[in-house]
Amino acid sequence: MNPTMKKLMMSAILLSLPILGNAQDKTADDYVEYRQGVFNAIGWHFKKMGPMIQGRIPYDAVEFKRHAEAVAVLSHMPAEGFVKEAKDSTLPTRVKPDVWFQTERFNTYMDDMIKAAAELAEQAGVEDKDELRPAYGNVAKQCKACHDRYRERG
Amino acid sequence: MNPTMKKLMMSAILLSLPILGNAQDKTADDYVEYRQGVFNAIGWHFKKMGPMIQGRIPYDAVEFKRHAEAVAVLSHMPAEGFVKEAKDSTLPTRVKPDVWFQTERFNTYMDDMIKAAAELAEQAGVEDKDELRPAYGNVAKQCKACHDRYRERG
Numbered sequence: 001m002n003p004t005m006k007k008l009m010m011s012a013i014l015l016s017l018p019i020l021g022n023a024q025d026k027t028a029d030d031y032v033e034y035r036q037g038v039f040n041a042i043g044w045h046f047k048k049m050g051p052m053i054q055g056r057i058p059y060d061a062v063e064f065k066r067h068a069e070a071v072a073v074l075s076h077m078p079a080e081g082f083v084k085e086a087k088d089s090t091l092p093t094r095v096k097p098d099v100w101f102q103t104e105r106f107n108t109y110m111d112d113m114i115k116a117a118a119e120l121a122e123q124a125g126v127e128d129k130d131e132l133r134p135a136y137g138n139v140a141k142q143c144k145a146c147h148d149r150y151r152e153r154g
Numbered sequence: 155m156n157p158t159m160k161k162l163m164m165s166a167i168l169l170s171l172p173i174l175g176n177a178q179d180k181t182a183d184d185y186v187e188y189r190q191g192v193f194n195a196i197g198w199h200f201k202k203m204g205p206m207i208q209g210r211i212p213y214d215a216v217e218f219k220r221h222a223e224a225v226a227v228l229s230h231m232p233a234e235g236f237v238k239e240a241k242d243s244t245l246p247t248r249v250k251p252d253v254w255f256q257t258e259r260f261n262t263y264m265d266d267m268i269k270a271a272a273e274l275a276e277q278a279g280v281e282d283k284d285e286l287r288p289a290y291g292n293v294a295k296q297c298k299a300c301h302d303r304y305r306e307r308g
Contacts, residue, residue, distance in 0.1 A: 030198070033194055034194060034195060034198045036191065037190065037191030037192065037193075037194035037195045037198075038191065038195050039191075040187055040188060040191035041188060041191045041192050041195065041231065044184070044188045044191075070230075070231065073227040076224075077195065077224065
């Protein structure tokens with residue numbers, strides 16, 4: 001494709017965006033990919049802490065805190081991917097339709113996760129890993145509560 | 155599949171993990187999915203700022219800062235997905251093989267992104283969006299520099 005063709009093509013694509021998009025020119029699929037990417041990253045960091053708590057790998061206070069802080073900052077992000085504009089995505093997703101009708105209740109679950117993750121990140125850094133067990137368990141509990149209610153079984 | 159079969163299957167899968175995995179029982183694919191998820195989230199937040207800078211959507215200082223801070227915290231995360239253990243993944247990825255042989259140089263690119271993103275987040279919040287143009291441009295520049303060197307064209 002020559003440069004002029006490429007420019008014309010790009011213009012055509014850009015001009016067609018308002019038809020597909022919402023106010024922010026993002027399609028429904030972008031929301032899904034965004035939130036799935038964030039959840040994947042939350043899971044990644046969360047799962048690095050479990051084996052330390054359970055004593056299956058050596059406890060490293062610095063590493064543990066790093067992962068706890070990652071979960072805490074990431075916990076603020078997925079809510080942004082559950083707005084109405086995301087509803088019509090055709091990508092595979094395990095979200096239950098209730099999410100779109102129980103916004104207030106769903107947000108409570110999100111807030112509970114944020115709070116639990118912040119508490120774990122704040123407590124992390126201590127010498128005795130067993131002190132972190134309740135806060136870690138509480139994050140796991142908040143994840144599960146929301147999954148049970150708003151995520152289809154995989 | 156009946157529950158007993160399912161349990162046997164799970165046991166077989168779990169037993170086979172050490173053959174595939176590294177010290178942390180994560181397969182190479184997990185690294186790829188982790189870093190792609192993080193990059194996707196970085197792109198999401200980064201792309202929300204561009205239209206404000208360019209005046210295509212109204213500038214909202216609070217929203218801009220929120221996105222800038224998200225990019226800043228996320229910028230610390232992708233490096234973790236580029237360790238040697240990730241090399242043998244069979245998932246589609248655009249990473250160039252140089253990444254695995256130029257660790258020190260690659261890390262410099264990562265550090266430059268972290269620094270640029272931190273500067274933008276720090277400056278964000280000002281009334282005049284044009285003041286943010288250089289710092290925003292610098293983040294874009296750091297993204298592009300690394301993509302040009304270490305990512306195959308899509």
